[in-house]
Amino acid sequence: MVKQKTIKNEISLSGVGLHTGREVKMTFKPAPVNNGFTFIRIDLEGNPVIEADANYVVNTQRGTNLEKLGVKIQTPEHVLAALVGCDLDNVIIELNASELPIMDGSAIYFVEALEKAEFVEQDSFRKFYVVKEVISFTDEATGSEIIVMPSEDYQVTTMVDFGTKVLGTQNATLKSIADFKNEIANARTFSFLHELESLLDEGLIKGGDLNNAIVYVDKEISEKTMNNLKVAFGKDKISVKPNGILDNLNLHHPNEAARHKLLDVIGDLSLIGTRIKGKVIANKPGHFVNTQFAKKMAKIIKIEQRNHVPTFDLHQEPLMDIHKIMSILPHRPPFLFIDRIIEMSENHVVGMKNVTMNESFFVGHFPEAPVMPGVIIVEAMAQTGGILVLSTVPDPENYLTFFMKIDNVKFKHKVLPGDTLIFKCELITPIRRGICHMQANAYANGKLVAEAELMAQIARKQ
DSSP: OEEEEEEEEEEEEEEEOTEEEEEEEEEEEEEEETTTTEEEETTTOOOEEEOGGGGEEOOOOTTTTEEEEEEEEEHHHHHHHHHTTOOOOOOEEEEESOOOOTTTTTOOOOOHHHHHHOEEEEEEEEEEOOOOOEEEETTTTTEEEEEEEESSOEEEEEEEEOOOOOEEEEEEEEEEEEGGGTTTTTTOEEEHHHHHHHHHTTTTOTOOOTTTOOOOOOOOOOOOHHHHHHHHHHOOOBBOOOOOOBSSSSSSSHHHHHHHHHHHHHHHHHGOEEEEEEEEEEOOOOOOHHHHHHHHHHHHHHHHHOOOOOOOOOOOOSSSOOOHHHHHHOOOOTOOOOHHHHHHHEEEEEEEEOOTTOOOOGSSOOOTTTOOOHHHHHHHHHHHHHHHHTTTTSSSEEEEEEEEEEEEEEEEOOOOTOOOEEEEEOOOOOOEEEEEEEEEEEEEEEEEEEEEEEEEEEEEOO
16 A cells, blocks of 8 residues: 655746747645645636546647636646656646646656655555556547556556658657656657648647757758748747757657657546556557547546455455454454454455344344344444454553544445345554544445445543
């Protein structure tokens, strides 16, 4: 389990938007746990908030564009890549314009600013989606494809081929997010000359110059185009280097284009909203295919989280039998509602109860229609969690456990005699001063039957 991270201090940067040409001030701010990455438009009335969420993607022409209730955020992908590359989970980004600053066309300025703000751990654990099978998305119109396959770590490989001699075929791989700053962060955005002509005609790239975009010359430059470029970039002279790019900059890497595409993939896939443990392979990636894949992943994760039922081998030797449980818990029959502890770590515990017709509560709940009371299910989940918190003290027999709070309780299915109940409790925050805050779920017959957010405290016997 890994704790969530945010930044310690605020830090600001200023620049211009690549397409709007507008000056913009951006401020990174610390954010609370489970906030994720959120943008705040401080130039608009009410300071509206736009979450970095794939469902808010409305346009991917020349960048990823978000919109929520009419409020827009343009080209956030480089900033989002920097946040992921710095291994952060929760950051607020304040803006006084819709488009984020282009800086030099890479993510390095954002990474360096975030490092100056310093990173801090938070009192909540990071959630991951573990990829168990290959998931893919293909854009039939372009042939672009992204797949993710099982892997212990988050890895990304990009392969680009635009069918041009000047760029050729390039590949880039990031094996660990820890390498992002050194291997990917300084890869700058790029464009082909024929695209540049179109963008200039459409009045875009007003904030562009030869220092924040690599221009690959894939066609002969006419005198008219050369003059237009001089005007657009404010240069008296422009020429083409032997490697086929316009002058005034040098490549940081021979495969800088592939590395920048990888940067874009990381930024766009952050819109999933959940960290991934899997290897991403992107063939001819672009913002459209990236964000469509992000939407597909977000939907899959949401469905699996809603319907996920963990499986456990109930035939294996239990971690704790009823005798061991009674040596830790103060509860005794008829108010002891767990029979076994199947597994336990510092952050979670799994317990089990076989429900029989001999349970005392079935006498009155209900005659001729026995149903396990919901409050007893909640109590059983709490007792399971009690095992976890009592295991943190050397003498659990000298402690009692007391409820402090119960929130978000839901009962989804009846529990009947003959059912086997499985209780899984996971810490929401680390145990402190004997206080245990956990998410508890109860399963039976392959279904989630009850869930609740519980808080309890252990206290020494008087």
